[in-house]
Amino acid sequence: MSTRTRIEPFWGAILIFLGAILFSTKAIMVKLAYEYEVEATVLLTLRMLFSVPFYLIIGLTAKQTTGLSRIKGRDYLLIAVVGLLGHYIASLADFIGLQYVTASIERLVLYVYPTIVLLMSWIFLKKKISRIQWLALVIAYIGIAVVLGGDVSVEDQSDLWMGVFWVFMAALFYSAYLVGSGELVVKFGTRRFTAFSMLSAAIGVFIHSFIQIGGQWPDLHPAVYGYGLLMAVVATVIPSFMIQEGIRRVGANSAGIIGSIGPVSTIILAYIFLGERMTEIQILGTAIVMGGILLITLNKNK
Numbered sequence: 001m002s003t004r005t006r007i008e009p010f011w012g013a014i015l016i017f018l019g020a021i022l023f024s025t026k027a028i029m030v031k032l033a034y035e036y037e038v039e040a041t042v043l044l045t046l047r048m049l050f051s052v053p054f055y056l057i058i059g060l061t062a063k064q065t066t067g068l069s070r071i072k073g074r075d076y077l078l079i080a081v082v083g084l085l086g087h088y089i090a091s092l093a094d095f096i097g098l099q100y101v102t103a104s105i106e107r108l109v110l111y112v113y114p115t116i117v118l119l120m121s122w123i124f125l126k127k128k129i130s131r132i133q134w135l136a137l138v139i140a141y142i143g144i145a146v147v148l149g150g151d152v153s154v155e156d157q158s159d160l161w162m163g164v165f166w167v168f169m170a171a172l173f174y175s176a177y178l179v180g181s182g183e184l185v186v187k188f189g190t191r192r193f194t195a196f197s198m199l200s201a202a203i204g205v206f207i208h209s210f211i212q213i214g215g216q217w218p219d220l221h222p223a224v225y226g227y228g229l230l231m232a233v234v235a236t237v238i239p240s241f242m243i244q245e246g247i248r249r250v251g252a253n254s255a256g257i258i259g260s261i262g263p264v265s266t267i268i269l270a271y272i273f274l275g276e277r278m279t280e281i282q283i284l285g286t287a288i289v290m291g292g293i294l295l296i297t298l299n300k301n302k
Contacts, residue, residue, distance in 0.1 A: 012249025013258055019242035020259040024266040026235035027103035028273050030095060033227040040095035042218060045209040046228025047091075047236065048202040054237045055202075059195030071187050076196075079184050083197030086177025088204040094170035100163025102276045107266035108147060108286055109167040114296050115140050116175035124179065133296055140292030146285030190244055260294055 033043055098106050115137050121127040129137075148164065177197075185193045243259070250258075263286065270276040278286070 008249045012246040014246075015242045016246035016250065016258040017261060019239035019246060020262045021265045022234055022239035022242070023236075024107060024262045025269060026231055027098060027106050027266055028269050029227045029231045029235060030098045031103050031270075031274055033224050034099060036221040036224050038220060038224050039212075039218075040092065040099060041205075041209050041212050042220070043224070043228065043231075044092055044095050045205055046225065047231045048205045050229045050232030051198065051236050052202050054232075055195040055198045058191055059199060062189060062191035062195065075184060075187060078180070079188065079193065079196050080200040082177050082180045082184065083200030084204045085173045085180070087198050087201030088208075090170045090173035090177065091201070092205075092208075093166045093173065097163045097166030097170060100159040101167065103270040103274060104263075104267045104276055104278055104282075105147065105160075105163070106167050107263045108289060109144065109164055110171050110174075111263045111289070111293065112140055112144065112168075113171040113175045113178070114293055116172055117178050118296060120175055120179045136292045136295035138292075139295065140289050143285045143288030143290075143292060146288060147282045149281070149285075194240060194244075260290055263290065 030043065094106070094110065097109075101109075118129060118133060118137065122129050148160070181193065181197070188196065246258075267276075267278060267286065271278075
């Protein structure tokens with residue numbers, strides 16, 4: 001085995017680790033932008049505006065992995081649907097949820113999506129769930145109950161549950177996106193699939209924004225544009241390619257384990273940039289959730 005072959009998994013792990021941390025900065029940027037009283041739809045629109053040029057170039061230049069004859073008009077319709085679910089509806093629900101809960105709680109609730117994917121695959125794709133996976137599901141949701149039962153830094157408990165509801169809906173729609181994308185990724189290739197689904201979502205966001213705003217763009221603080229650009233480039237485009245390359249080097253299952261750093265990095269970043277605090281009971285709950293998620297991932301890897 002050559003030195004290059006031996007070192008590839010190492011660099012793949014580094015790429016996934018850093019990519020997961022960059023992805024986790026999105027919640028921090030959203031919370032910082034909300035200090036300037038910007039609406040969720042406007043903020044999501046900015047993120048899409050700055051992301052679209054990158055994904056447009058990717059979609060037009062990425063190589064086709066299969067023959068065009070295998071791709072039907074129905075496939076383009078499906079990629080539009082899953083794109084709207086995963087990058088428009090899920091993102092919007094997540095942005096709305098962040099108006100009510102801390103970045104730490106948002107990331108923790110959002111990260112239960114592997115458990116939802118497992119349940120959706122069981123219900124719709126008839127894939128069996130092992131006893132270990134059922135145990136992991138129970139552990140993960142016990143952990144969430146522990147976290148939410150702790151001393152959360154939200155003044156109004158109704159705001160807490162409103163935020164949790166919206167973030168959980170984001171996790172639900174993102175899970176539907178993942179479950180529905182399997183065959184499409186094989187046909188289009190990872191890069192083209194990601195680009196086309198993101199562009200479909202962008203169209204949905206722009207239409208939503210036009211209807212809500214009425215064609216009149218609000219007067220925003222320059223910092224909001226800065227956060228929108230950072231969300232697009234630092235928390236979306238760059239980490240998506242880092243993780244994609246990392247998966248190529250180490251495999252999807254190992255990538256899932258390494259990517260578990262996401263919620264932890266959000267907690268640390270929220271402490272540094274937002275002054276958020278988590279009590280001992282919430283840290284315990286977070287550890288329980290992460291244990292459940294890792295159990296699912298390791299079982300799948302096995």
